[in-house]
Amino acid sequence: MSQQYNQQELLKGIVLAVLATIIWSGNFVVARGVIHEIPPVSLAFFRWTTGTLILAPFALKHSIEQKELNKEHWKYLLIVSIFGITVYNTLIYVAGRYLPAVNLALIGTTSSPIMSIILAGIFLKEKLTKLRVVGIVICIIGILYLLSRGSWERLMGFHFSLGDAWILAAAFTFAVYNVMVRKKPATIHPLNFLFITFLIGTLLLAPAFVIEHQYAAPIKWSWSLAGVILYLGAGNSVLSFLFWNASISKLGAGRTALFGNLIPIFSSIEAVLFLGESIQAVHWISGILVIGGLIIANIRKP
Numbered sequence: 043m044s045q046q047y048n049q050q051e052l053l054k055g056i057v058l059a060v061l062a063t064i065i066w067s068g069n070f071v072v073a074r075g076v077i078h079e080i081p082p083v084s085l086a087f088f089r090w091t092t093g094t095l096i097l098a099p100f101a102l103k104h105s106i107e108q109k110e111l112n113k114e115h116w117k118y119l120l121i122v123s124i125f126g127i128t129v130y131n132t133l134i135y136v137a138g139r140y141l142p143a144v145n146l147a148l149i150g151t152t153s154s155p156i157m158s159i160i161l162a163g164i165f166l167k168e169k170l171t172k173l174r175v176v177g178i179v180i181c182i183i184g185i186l187y188l189l190s191r192g193s194w195e196r197l198m199g200f201h202f203s204l205g206d207a208w209i210l211a212a213a214f215t216f217a218v219y220n221v222m223v224r225k226k227p228a229t230i231h232p233l234n235f236l237f238i239t240f241l242i243g244t245l246l247l248a249p250a251f252v253i254e255h256q257y258a259a260p261i262k263w264s265w266s267l268a269g270v271i272l273y274l275g276a277g278n279s280v281l282s283f284l285f286w287n288a289s290i291s292k293l294g295a296g297r298t299a300l301f302g303n304l305i306p307i308f309s310s311i312e313a314v315l316f317l318g319e320s321i322q323a324v325h326w327i328s329g330i331l332v333i334g335g336l337i338i339a340n341i342r343k344p
Contacts, residue, residue, distance in 0.1 A: 055292030059301035062285035065277045067308035069131070070146040071316070072270055073138030079267050081258040082135030085274075087251040090127055090244040092275025094237065101237035108234050115227055119238050122226075126219035127243020131278075132250075133212035140205025147306040149206055150213045151185070157217035158299035166224055168294055177339025181303045184331025188306060188324060217299065223287050224295040236283055300339050303332045 076085065105112065112119060137146055159178065162168040226235060261267075290298045307329045 051292045055289045058285040059289040062282040063304045065282040067305045070143045073135050074143040079262045083250045083254040085135050086132040087247045088271045089274040093279030094240040097237050101233035104231040104234040122222045123239040123242035125215045128246040130215045137205045137208035147309045149209045151302045151305045154213035154216050155299040158220040161221045162295040174339045177335045180335030184328045188328035220295040223290050
């Protein structure tokens with residue numbers, strides 16, 4: 043019975059992680075697509091403000107009931123808010139001003155899982171099994187194959203730019219967030235946790251938003267931009283974070299982070315659906331490698 047329960051929890055964790063990555067994959071497209079309409083900090087601020095307001099009716103009751111618990115763990119909640127809310131996506135939107143969406147997804151999702159696994163091994167003592175190492179290597183090969191489009195010369199000629207540095211910094215903050223979520227006190231309700239971190243993260247963004255508003259180009263408001271912010275607030279913020287955090291609780295920080303490698307695959311599919319681009323053989327091969335690596339990395343020995 044216990045083994046069957048563990049398998050069910052493993053399956054639930056995998057499904058939740060995949061759903062989160064499907065939603066998140068659009069974030070990189072948006073980061074690049076609206077660079078001429080809204081500055082990066084403003085986009086992050088309105089995204090998290092929207093997410094906080096959407097979540098409030100469902101979470102406020104839990105937050106009030108657990109206000110003493112929130113005070114007790116305020117340092118932990120502050121750190122999680124800074125890395126997961128205030129900094130992470132803001133850095134993605136900054137990087138989006140320098141890099142195309144595919145590069146954002148590729149670099150961010152290639153490096154963040156590795157950083158997460160290293161941090162989880164150091165601070166959470168999560169074991170790095172041989173199968174997980176093999177799975178990680180296969181995932182990286184798949185991402186590098188997509189990055190190089192199957193050309194060794196193209197891969198060797200790849201160089202990092204300022205945008206690459208921004209997205210690598212974003213990947214590191216998300217890796218820290220993954221590890222910190224794993225250490226979440228079990229007594230804190232998931233909705234309370236999300237609402238408090240959203241609220242703190244948004245408030246911490248406010249000063250930067252005010253400063254940016256004074257110096258950056260004005261926001262070009264439109265119905266499409268409003269729809270983008272709603273998508274980011276409701277989907278990328280509320281739903282995806284609920285799914286991702288639940289997956290971490292079932293799979294662990296290191297294993298859940300591996301599913302981030304699916305984001306560039308889903309981004310390619312979205313490019314076909316929304317931008318009219320075509321999927322080539324390189325995308326299929328890369329997808330097979332990444333998904334195969336994920337399966338291998340999540341195999342548990344009896």
